[in-house]
Amino acid sequence: xxxxxxxxxxxxxxxxxxxxxxxxxxxxxxxxxxxxxxxxxxxxxxxxxxxxxxxxxxxxxxxxxxxxxxxxxxxxxxxxxxxxxxxxxxxxxxxxxxxxxxxxxxxxxxxxxxxxxxxxxxxxxxxxxxxxxxxxxxxxxxxxxxxxxxxxxxxxxxxxxxxxxxxxxxxxxxxxxxxxxxxxxxxxxxxxxxxxxxxxxxxxxxxxxxxxxxxxxxxxxxxxxxx
Amino acid sequence: xxxxxxxxxxxxxxxxxxxxxxxxxxxxxxxxxxxxxxxxxxxxxxxxxxxxxxxxxxxxxxxxxxxxxxxxxxxxxxxxxxxxxxxxxxxxxxxxxxxxxxxxxxxxxxxxxxxxxxxxxxxxxxxxxxxxxxxxxxxxxxxxxxxxxxxxxxxxxxxxxxxxxxxxxxxxxxxxxxxxxxxxxxxxxxxxxxxxxxxxxxxxxxxxxxx
Numbered sequence: 001x002x003x004x005x006x007x008x009x010x011x012x013x014x015x016x017x018x019x020x021x022x023x024x025x026x027x028x029x030x031x032x033x034x035x036x037x038x039x040x041x042x043x044x045x046x047x048x049x050x051x052x053x054x055x056x057x058x059x060x061x062x063x064x065x066x067x068x069x070x071x072x073x074x075x076x077x078x079x080x081x082x083x084x085x086x087x088x089x090x091x092x093x094x095x096x097x098x099x100x101x102x103x104x105x106x107x108x109x110x111x112x113x114x115x116x117x118x119x120x121x122x123x124x125x126x127x128x129x130x131x132x133x134x135x136x137x138x139x140x141x142x143x144x145x146x147x148x149x150x151x152x153x154x155x156x157x158x159x160x161x162x163x164x165x166x167x168x169x170x171x172x173x174x175x176x177x178x179x180x181x182x183x184x185x186x187x188x189x190x191x192x193x194x195x196x197x198x199x200x201x202x203x204x205x206x207x208x209x210x211x212x213x214x215x216x217x218x219x220x221x222x223x224x225x226x227x
Numbered sequence: 228x229x230x231x232x233x234x235x236x237x238x239x240x241x242x243x244x245x246x247x248x249x250x251x252x253x254x255x256x257x258x259x260x261x262x263x264x265x266x267x268x269x270x271x272x273x274x275x276x277x278x279x280x281x282x283x284x285x286x287x288x289x290x291x292x293x294x295x296x297x298x299x300x301x302x303x304x305x306x307x308x309x310x311x312x313x314x315x316x317x318x319x320x321x322x323x324x325x326x327x328x329x330x331x332x333x334x335x336x337x338x339x340x341x342x343x344x345x346x347x348x349x350x351x352x353x354x355x356x357x358x359x360x361x362x363x364x365x366x367x368x369x370x371x372x373x374x375x376x377x378x379x380x381x382x383x384x385x386x387x388x389x390x391x392x393x394x395x396x397x398x399x400x401x402x403x404x405x406x407x408x409x410x411x412x413x414x415x416x417x418x419x420x421x422x423x424x425x426x427x428x429x430x431x432x433x434x435x436x437x438x
Contacts, residue, residue, distance in 0.1 A: 050288040051368045052258030059363040085364060095366060096256075100288070102263045111367070168300070194364070214367035216352065219263070 046184075049101040051217040058085045058094055060194055060211075075207065079198040080143050086191020088154040088161060093189035097174065097215050099182035104220045106180045108171035110151040110164045111212030121206030124149040124197055128165040135166055139198040146199055151213060153192040161193055168216055182217070257368050258288030259295055259355035260329075265373035266351055268336065272378050275340040279333065280315070283372065285322075285353040286329035293355045296321035297332050299374065300350045307348030310374060314338060315351070336376060344380045348373065 062084040066077020076083055086092040099106055115121030127135045127150060129142030138145030152161035155173040162172055170180035174188045194211060262284040272278050287293045299315040318333030334351075354369040 046260075047263055048260040048284070048286060049263050049370050049372070050258055050260030050286070051370055052256045052288050053366045053368045054256035055366070056255055056257045056289075056291075057363065057365050083363075098256075098258075101260065192364075211364045212367055213364055214354065214369055216354075216369040216371055217261070218350070218371050219265070219373050 046101050049104050049217045049219070050099070051106065051215055052098045052100075053215055054096045054098075055094075060085055062087070065195075076194075076196045078196065078200070080139070081196045082193060084191070084193050086154075088158075088191065091156060093154070093156055093191045095190045095192075096187060097171075097190060098185070098187040099174075099217055100184055101217070102220075103181070103183045105218040106171045106174040106182045106186075107168045107216040107218050108153065108164050108174075109166055109168040109214055109216070111166070111214060113149055113209050113211040115204075115206030116208040116210055119206035119208060121204040121209065122147050122201050124200075124209070124211075126151060126164065126166040128163050130163060144195055144197045146197060147201070148197050149211070150195045151192050151211065152195075153190050153213070155188050155190045157188075164192070164213065168218075171215065181220070256290050257293060257355055257366065258290075259293070259353050259368045259370050260286040260288045261351070261353045261370040261372045263372065265375050266334065267374075268376035272336055272338045272376055274338055274342040274344075274378065274380065277335060277337045280336050280374075280376070282318075282331035282333045283351050283353070284329060284331050285324075285370075287324035287326055287355065289355060289368070290326060292323060292325050294321050294323050295353050295355045297334075298352050298354065300352050300371070302348050302350050302373070307346045307375070308343065310347045310349035315349075315374065338378055342378050344378050346375070346377050348375055350374065 060076075060083035062082075063073055063076055064082050065071070066081040067079065070079075071077040071081070075081075086094045097106065110126035112126070113124040115123075124144075124147050125135060127137035127144055127148040129137040129150065135148075137143060137148055137150065139148065144150050151164040153164055153171070153173050154161040155176065157176045158173040159176070164171075172180060173190055174180045174182060175186065192213065266281055266283050268278065268280055283297065285295055285297065287295065297317045299310055299312045301309045314337055316335045316337060318335070322330055322332065324330060350371040351374045352369050352371045354367060356365070356367055
């Protein structure tokens with residue numbers, strides 16, 4: 001029994017010596033005499049990739065379309081009522097998007113339009129009638145269908161509004177001359193038009209909705225290691 | 228008269244306050260930043276394994292307090308195998324950050340047992356939302372960085388694994404030897420080794436030499 005304990009003690013002792021030896025690090029010797037130090041503060045350039053959007057929320061106005069009696073100048077009508085944030089013709093672009101950090105891309109997508117507060121309504125999903133058709137508009141002539149809506153954005157430099165989908169895609173209006181490439185400090189003013197659905201469920205009672213538009217700062221290119 | 232004097236004295240302060248407050252309100256923005264370098268797993272992951280990815284750094288680049296959440300999205304430019312969002316679990320679903328504050332969010336990669344070997348690419352996206360506004364449109368900001376890792380089929384044992392297994396074997400052998408010694412001692416068995424005197428052999432018979 002004693003010999004077994006001796007063997008076990010040797011083995012455990014060996015392990016402890018190896019591991020403690022690995023963990024232990026030599027400390028600096030204590031400084032001799034007095035010493036003083038001075039803190040040097042300096043700034044570096046921003047390296048991380050950022051995007052800022054101002055303001056944080058906008059009102060949609062200039063209501064139009066819809067068919068009588070479902071048509072109003074104070075609210076979105078049906079079918080396909082529209083409202084606008086800004087005015088492309090008059091050069092009103094109320095949203096400012098600013099990119100910062102190392103070079104990248106600016107993508108944009110629309111989220112679901114949700115009823116506000118405690119109102120009852122089925123969310124509207126963004127759809128696309130051209131281009132990248134992940135969720136195609138099911139209405140007549142590419143117009144939004146049941147519980148669908150479209151968002152089109154524009155900037156002072158864009159020749160025509162461009163449809164934003166639910167998929168995160170290049171915001172060609174950010175820099176119309178060079179796609180959505182962005183470098184440090186690039187900024188763009190944008191506005192957009194919203195077109196509502198062909199119809200909504202008869203059980204929906206919501207009269208106040210909020211849509212989402214989200215801009216994303218993306219890495220410029222993929223540098224992966226292919227198989 | 229005294230009231231007029233008081234108003235006259237306060238007017239510059241009120242005006243200054245208004246001048247400072249109005250631009251700040253007009254410039255309210257929502258913003259988010261993310262580390263530019265990709266989140267990469269050193270080495271490879273194996274099916275059925277759960278490993279810690281390097282944390283991702285995010286920053287509130289807006290003018291107010293924001294809630295930022297991290298998600299994994301398919302890289303829209305393609306390249307590599309797509310990463311199912313359920314494979315990557317952020318250490319916290321969302322964080323609240325004050326203006327200009329940053330945080331490192333830990334990430335865990337959970338590779339299911341049936342995962343296809345290969346090189347996987349996705350975007351880690353930090354999305355910021357401010358206070359929701361009724362009427363119209365809420366605007367959001369997001370920033371993405373790449374996530375890259377490789378899944379290999381067989382768990383290739385590393386150096387420290389082999390060291391560990393070898394040490395374990397040595398320990399087991401030592402314990403077994405000690406047990407044998409103990410059993411032999413307790414049983415009272417004695418092994419006597421006797422040496423027989425050997426003859427000188429043919430060399431001696433035929434005149435071999437001896438020192």
